[in-house]
Amino acid sequence: MKNYSNIYKPNQRNLVKCAKILRNDGICALPTETVYGLAGNAYSDKTIDKIYKLKKRPRNNPLIVHFDNLQSILKETEYNFLLSKIYKKFSPGPITYVLKLKKNSKISKKLANKNSTIACRVPANRYFRKIIKLCGSPLAAPSANISNNLSPTSSYDVYDEFKKKIKFILEDRKSKIGLESTVINLVGQPKILRPGKISKDELKKIIKKIVNNKSKEILSPGQLKKHYSPGVPVYLNKKNPENKGALLVFGKSNLKGENIFYLSKKGSLSEAAKNLYSKLRLIKKLGYKNISITKIPNKNIGIAINDRLKRASS
Numbered sequence: 001m002k003n004y005s006n007i008y009k010p011n012q013r014n015l016v017k018c019a020k021i022l023r024n025d026g027i028c029a030l031p032t033e034t035v036y037g038l039a040g041n042a043y044s045d046k047t048i049d050k051i052y053k054l055k056k057r058p059r060n061n062p063l064i065v066h067f068d069n070l071q072s073i074l075k076e077t078e079y080n081f082l083l084s085k086i087y088k089k090f091s092p093g094p095i096t097y098v099l100k101l102k103k104n105s106k107i108s109k110k111l112a113n114k115n116s117t118i119a120c121r122v123p124a125n126r127y128f129r130k131i132i133k134l135c136g137s138p139l140a141a142p143s144a145n146i147s148n149n150l151s152p153t154s155s156y157d158v159y160d161e162f163k164k165k166i167k168f169i170l171e172d173r174k175s176k177i178g179l180e181s182t183v184i185n186l187v188g189q190p191k192i193l194r195p196g197k198i199s200k201d202e203l204k205k206i207i208k209k210i211v212n213n214k215s216k217e218i219l220s221p222g223q224l225k226k227h228y229s230p231g232v233p234v235y236l237n238k239k240n241p242e243n244k245g246a247l248l249v250f251g252k253s254n255l256k257g258e259n260i261f262y263l264s265k266k267g268s269l270s271e272a273a274k275n276l277y278s279k280l281r282l283i284k285k286l287g288y289k290n291i292s293i294t295k296i297p298n299k300n301i302g303i304a305i306n307d308r309l310k311r312a313s314s
């Protein structure tokens with residue numbers, strides 16, 4: 001039997017307890033609508049060091065900072081004429097803005113990209129925002145997994161990643177979206193660095209021109225090829241399982257067997273996104289040596305699903 005004594009229910013007493021740990025430079029895992037995050041005080045160099053160490057994250061891969069509202073982002077970043085327009089439409093929610101850090105900002109330079117830009121998000125999850133308010137400081141929060149592993153979408157996934165190395169994991173429902181946020185760079189010409197639930201088409205209704213991120217320069221270090229890996233080989237666009245492995249199906253299938261799993265029987269891309277990481281984790285846990293996946297339509301959030309799968313398979 002596992003002992004989940006570091007998983008806490010989201011009641012007022014526990015939210016206060018969590019904020020106290022964070023104010024004292026501790027680390028807590030918190031739920032968000034995208035995936036669970038490993039949160040720590042964004043003003044504290046010491047805490048940022050702890051996050052990198054726990055995750056075994058390469059130092060050149062900057063962290064997303066979570067704020068409770070637009071005003072607190074404006075306090076730390078230089079004015080950007082697009083920000084409030086996009087913010088009004090999509091935040092709080094699954095979108096992250098890369099902005100220029102103000103010279104006098106107290107945010108730890110250790111989480112910034114080349115000391116000069118930071119990624120900012122206001123999550124929709126109300127417990128997360130409440131905790132930011134209780135702390136009185138923004139919280140750095142990368143996904144709560146060891147670097148390169150799959151992101152966690154439940155408090156139990158976080159437990160499986162870190163066991164008792166984290167003192168406090170806040171429990172909530174399974175992450176509603178299930179994939180990491182859309183990252184848009186607003187420094188210079190707007191550019192999508194990571195696809196997510198909020199698509200380029202939706203963003204284009206507000207920002208006329210969004211350039212493709214084709215440059216050789218790695219603007220977002222997290223765009224590394226291999227990432228989001230379940231730890232066994234992943235094969236894309238398959239119709240059948242390979243070599244006694246598992247098959248993960250989008251939509252319906254006539255295949256039967258205990259190695260056949262479903263992302264969404266009704267063919268919903270949102271449902272598939274929500275289930276993606278948890279199904280991959282489950283299949284790995286059951287001991288299958290490889291995972292084949294049927295074709296996923298490359299539209300709406302399917303673009304983000306295919307982006308993650310491509311990296312998982314590389």
Ligand code: AMP
Nearest residue numbers: 062113117118119142143219220221222
């Ligand atoms: P994660 O925290 O695991 O969801 O990953 C955050 C993603 O945002 C990674 O792909 C990072 O490389 C990217 N990111 C964070 N901060 C910046 C920044 N200042 N500039 C560009 N990309 C960033």
Ligand code: MG
Nearest residue numbers: 142143151180
């Ligand atoms: Mg991550």
